[in-house]
Amino acid sequence: MLKTYISNLSPDYKNFKVTHKHTNALIKETSPYLLQHAHNPVNWEAWHPDVLERAKKEDKLLLISIGYAACHWCHVMEKECFEDEQVAKVMNEHFINIKIDREERPDVDQIYMDAIQMISGQGGWPLNIVALPDGRPFWGATYVRKENWTRTLNQLAELYKKDKPKVTQYAKDLANGLHAINLVEKDIGSDLYSMEQLEAAVEHWSQYFDTFLGGHKRAPKFMMPNNWDFLLHYATTNSKPKIMEFVDTTLTRMAFGGVYDHVGGGFSRYAVDTKWHVPHFEKMLYDNGQLTSLYAKAYAATKNELYKNVVVETIGFVQEELLDESGGFYSSLDADSLDKNGELQEGAYYVWTKAELIDLLGDGFEVFQDYFNINSYGHWEGENYVLIRDKSDEEIAQKHKLTVTELRSQLKENLRLLKKERETRPKPRLDDKILTSWNGLMLKGLVDAHRYLGDGQYLDLALTNATFIEREMITQDFSLYRNHKEGNSSINGFLDDYATVIDAYFSLYEVTFDMKWLNLAKKLLDYTREHFWDKESGMFFYTSDKDQSLIRRTIEVDDNVISSSNSIMAINLYKFHKLYPDGTYGKTAKQMLRNVQKDFDRRAQGFSNWLHLVLYLNRNFxxxxxxxxxxxxxxxxxxxxxxxxxxxxxxxxxxxxxxxxxxxxxxxxxxxxxxxxxxxxxxxxxxxxxxxxxxxxx
Structure with missing residues (x-):
């Protein structure tokens, strides 16, 4: 896509070279986020063992700044601080400055995110850390204004010069704390979590359900696909109509909400309110991959046409905006784009004024405004509206004396006009790096879409992506790369890369019965057992034994917006045990479950992917x-x-x-x-x- 765009440019434009006053070491990187900072006056370096060695030799503090391409406040801080000559002077004089794309290096991000939460009680991005030359942190903050930033950096440099033992001791204590919070104790004696315990845990969880608007009773509202995926499994296999009703409400409200792009398909990251209305407008591959799976399964369970449409439109968005010609999927679209005045604004690409809609739709506006709430319910800020539904097609059709077919036909034409108009606007920036684990999630989504909707083109797309992963991401010894861009891969895979690809390849085998995918999945599974397994805890480390560890080797167990790598691995092992019962796959899966189950009672929603395993072990599989x-x-x-x-x-x-x-x-x-x-x-x-x-x- 990018190559096609460039090849269509005029020869004069292609030969035109931009000269920059500053260029730093990030110019050699492939991550779009790092490349955005390649012409800052700050002497940025990428995260690399050589850089840490140099810091030790020069006894210079590290300033580590972590973000990602679709992060609004990361862009703001870059503009205010990192593009400023005076700020850069302070940073370059006192620190070795390292820029990290958290999506490429989640291993480093996890450790420093834990550190900032221990230091300040909160976290987020941009994540800025000051650390000893060996990488042990002692100060951290998220977004900081320019004047506070330079003042703080000068104070920290002075403190290190004057009282190094005190700073070193604090960093040592913090590093010990980072070890302590990540310990997983091996549980040898406990019985496996029972059905009675599971029912009580879900009952406790249900007090947080927003039964009217779906999701949990809070804002912001994240999509949390693994929560609803588990509850769908639980409700359908255990005859729980109330839980099923709640899942339906949640999936319907999400699909009705402004978090869903009614014009172009696909979901944004989260809603800032309780009614799923105003999104944080970036669109991530990992959300759309998981939600494709979830809505495909929900369609199979309910035959609700709304869910089918969400699957079709979401895959349409991914194909149109995130598919590389090599068969890999890009990472994300930014929240910000240029508005009418040429200024970067969050959501500018996606929102509409009433005047624009009247002008575009003419007579069709009356029904459209009713359907998508161009009123106080759908108003965002200024003159802008974010499209949101709150009524069924049947209700709207009846009100306007139309048949449902007529209504749908009219709305389809309305949305086509809006899409055409939107395509004339400046697009949000694309993060065109390809990440293995997120591609694994999208691949699983495509397999599930083919499986439950029966569309052969989704299988074709899945096979193209699976072949891309095999060709570009899997090495000769069956290790994986994490990242890929324009033919280059530079970072060793992490546990989530293996877990999601194993899961996706296993699912691909189930719909093709092609042993190639099962054999590849098994080889990747066996590689993780050799290079990621921790005998002491009975869990997998997030990083392999081939990589130098920073402070600790993290063990990831909590299911967040993406399921934890250990929970996906435990399910992979359980399924492989069914095919290869002679090995230790099943025993290992049970051990992993025992290690984490003590936390299910009070916080089931934080372990929802693990709970599938509880159902597998307590019910017929x-x-x-x-x-x-x-x-x-x-x-x-x-x-x-x-x-x-x-x-x-x-x-x-x-x-x-x-x-x-x-x-x-x-x-x-x-x-x-x-x-x-x-x-x-x-x-x-x-x-x-x-x-x-x-x-x-x-």
């Missing part, structure tokens, strides 16, 4: 084996059903996996429903499989 000439077609029909407590395997004839051995009968396609490897008598139709799965429904 089915292995569905399909053997015969029509195994793929049969697999497709079965996998369309939402059966979260199952895995699918299939082959034309007897396969290598234990579940597929000695199963084939000439001329027949047989389906075996198995529990713990013990199978019922084979059946030959989807209907019979569903009857075996849900006898009470049929």
């Amino acid at each position: 089915y292995e569905i084996a399909i053997v015969g000439n029509d195994h793929r077609a049969m697999g497709q029909k079965i996998s369309k059903e939402y059966v979260p407590n199952s895995i699918l395997v299939g082959s034309q004839k007897d396969g290598d996996i234990a579940l597929l051995k000695n199963r084939a009968l000439p001329g027949k396609t047989l389906v075996y429903l198995c529990l713990e490897g013990a199978c019922k008598l084979p059946v030959t139709s989807v209907q019979e499989v569903l009857e075996q799965l849900h006898p009470h429904k049929h």
